[in-house]
Amino acid sequence: xxxxxxxxxxxxxxxxxxxxxxxxxxxxxxxxxxxxxxxxxxxxxxxxxxxxxxxxxxxxxxxxxxxxxxxxxxxxxxxxxxxxxxxxxxxxxxxxxxxxxxxxxxxxxxxxxxxxxxxxxxxxxxx
Numbered sequence: 001x002x003x004x005x006x007x008x009x010x011x012x013x014x015x016x017x018x019x020x021x022x023x024x025x026x027x028x029x030x031x032x033x034x035x036x037x038x039x040x041x042x043x044x045x046x047x048x049x050x051x052x053x054x055x056x057x058x059x060x061x062x063x064x065x066x067x068x069x070x071x072x073x074x075x076x077x078x079x080x081x082x083x084x085x086x087x088x089x090x091x092x093x094x095x096x097x098x099x100x101x102x103x104x105x106x107x108x109x110x111x112x113x114x115x116x117x118x119x120x121x122x123x124x125x126x127x
Contacts, residue, residue, distance in 0.1 A: 002026040004095045004118035011124045012085055018123055020080040022095030029076040031055060035098050036069065036080045037109065037117075040091045044108035048093065049080060052103065060105050063089070085123070092120045 008020040020036070035050030047060040049069040057069050063082065071078040078095065095118040098109075111117070 002097060002116040004097065004116055006093070006095050006118045006120070009093065009123045014086050016085055017081070017083045018085065020082070020093060020095075020123075022078045022080075022118060024076045024078070024095075024097070027097070030073045033098055034071065034078045035096045035103075035114075036067075036078075036093060037096050037114075038091050038093045045094075045111070046108060047103065047105050050098065050103065051078075053100075058103060058105060082123070090124050092122050094118050094120055 003025045005023045006020060008018060010018065012018050022034070024034070033051045033053050036048040037045045038048050039045050046062060048063055049057065049059045049067050051057055051069065051071065059067060066082060066084045068081045069078065070081070082089070096114045097116040098113060099115050101113070
């Protein structure tokens with residue numbers, strides 16, 4: 001059974017940073033493309049960041065320049081470092097395992113685009 005367990009979300013002041021972690025199990029993690037998506041209330045999913053099949057990273061426009069994705073294959077874990085957070089970043093972030101296929105960053109992915117998605121981690125930016 002595929003499991004994705006996020007951690008690291010929480011409350012941060014504007015301008016602060018958070019590091020999200022996602023521990024994966026139930027599949028061969030090494031070099032498997034992974035992604036982070038988010039979903040604001042009443043809106044669709046949005047690509048935040050991820051890895052293409054060749055291992056190179058991609059970043060959605062909304063947080064490009066303020067997030068860095070990384071992974072530790074030995075620990076089956078993918079990370080998302082988020083900096084300079086603001087109130088607009090207050091939303092729910094998910095770790096996700098995309099199904100094979102093109103990554104269209106400007107389009108909201110459907111839930112069916114993913115083979116698995118973590119439960120959720122809430123990030124709140126509050127002064």
